[in-house]
Amino acid sequence: MTLEEQIRNCRKQAGISQEKMAELIGVSRQAVTKWENGTGTPDIENLVAIAELFQISLDELLLNEKKEKKQSEYLYESTTEYDVDGIKSYDIKLGSVHTLILSSSEGEKIKISLLSNIIKGLQRDYKIKIDDIKNRIDVDLQRLNGATEADAKESIVIRIDIPQKYIGKVEIAVNAKKLEMIDVECESIEFDGKVTEVSLKGCKSVVEINCNLDMLVEVVSHEGAIEINQISAISKIKIPFDFNFRAKQKGIGTRIYYEKQGGRVEDFSSEDADNYIELNGMKSELFITREEA
Numbered sequence: 001m002t003l004e005e006q007i008r009n010c011r012k013q014a015g016i017s018q019e020k021m022a023e024l025i026g027v028s029r030q031a032v033t034k035w036e037n038g039t040g041t042p043d044i045e046n047l048v049a050i051a052e053l054f055q056i057s058l059d060e061l062l063l064n065e066k067k068e069k070k071q072s073e074y075l076y077e078s079t080t081e082y083d084v085d086g087i088k089s090y091d092i093k094l095g096s097v098h099t100l101i102l103s104s105s106e107g108e109k110i111k112i113s114l115l116s117n118i119i120k121g122l123q124r125d126y127k128i129k130i131d132d133i134k135n136r137i138d139v140d141l142q143r144l145n146g147a148t149e150a151d152a153k154e155s156i157v158i159r160i161d162i163p164q165k166y167i168g169k170v171e172i173a174v175n176a177k178k179l180e181m182i183d184v185e186c187e188s189i190e191f192d193g194k195v196t197e198v199s200l201k202g203c204k205s206v207v208e209i210n211c212n213l214d215m216l217v218e219v220v221s222h223e224g225a226i227e228i229n230q231i232s233a234i235s236k237i238k239i240p241f242d243f244n245f246r247a248k249q250k251g252i253g254t255r256i257y258y259e260k261q262g263g264r265v266e267d268f269s270s271e272d273a274d275n276y277i278e279l280n281g282m283k284s285e286l287f288i289t290r291e292e293a
Helices: 003-014 018-025 029-037 044-053 057-073 149-155
Strands: 074-083 087-097 099-105 109-116 126-133 135-145 157-163 165-176 178-181 185-194 197-210 218-221 225-231 234-239 248-249 257-258 263-265 276-282 283-289
Touching: 003 018, 003 029, 003 044, 003 057, 018 029, 018 044, 018 263, 044 057, 074 126, 087 149, 087 157, 099 165, 109 126, 109 135, 135 149, 218 225, 225 234, 248 257, 257 276, 276 283
Parallel strands: 087 135, 087 165, 099 157, 099 178, 165 185, 178 197, 185 197, 197 218, 197 225, 218 234, 225 276, 234 283, 248 276, 257 283
Antiparallel strands: 074 109, 109 157, 126 135, 257 263
16 A cells, blocks of 8 residues: 555545645645655655644554555566667557556656566567657667567556657557556657556646457546447546546536446536547547546
8 A cells, every 4th residue: 555545545534624624734735635646745744744634653654655665576577778868759669567657757758668577588578679760769668588578568667758848749649557647748648459457647638449358447547538439348547636627528428427436327527627538430439437536
């Protein structure tokens, strides 16, 4: 359990709202929201105040976070870095992997890490190729020595960190179980391929997902559009309680439904919101589920 999950769980177990928690600690409600969705971290004084409020020790509050970090370490790792000299578009083609994590970073290097707890020959059998072509950087995953797509799909996690100041458009082609996008601010991110789980955290962009599998899209925090293009699929998008959006239903035979607390409710989208969620394609359904505060 991460720190943000620990804070959220403690608050809900105490039966108080974010507003009440903020009042008791002496911070803004927006600060509590950021702590709970992971876009902000409480300083040491606020960590002590949170622990005192919920009558737990500071070690108890942070213990699960430490365990989470320890569990995220991998036995085998291969990292490729490349200096970026200006704003670029990124064309990322990876074939099949288990998880792709796309994140922004400071500095001027794109960093691509292949991670696995199973494949001992990771550095020998899988190579990242980077081509810098004018205003575009191509990233490809190459398989050598008989390495298979099946092994990669079961065992490899790829993390790509792109320098924030040099991100233009991003195009991703991959077949994966999970796609995570963290703190990426750019014009657009376009995904083509197969994925069943998508997570958006702290991104500012038009995110376009072209996938014909049933998906679960979890929005921790996001600014911009989320466009989902599907044929004959049923997907769900989970949004936080304070995420305001417009809904757009396009295509042929597409339907958008709304849920709260596991039950169907009336449309709770907002016509004047800056963010929007769009469903396009054919014969597909999208269930938008809002979490309660």
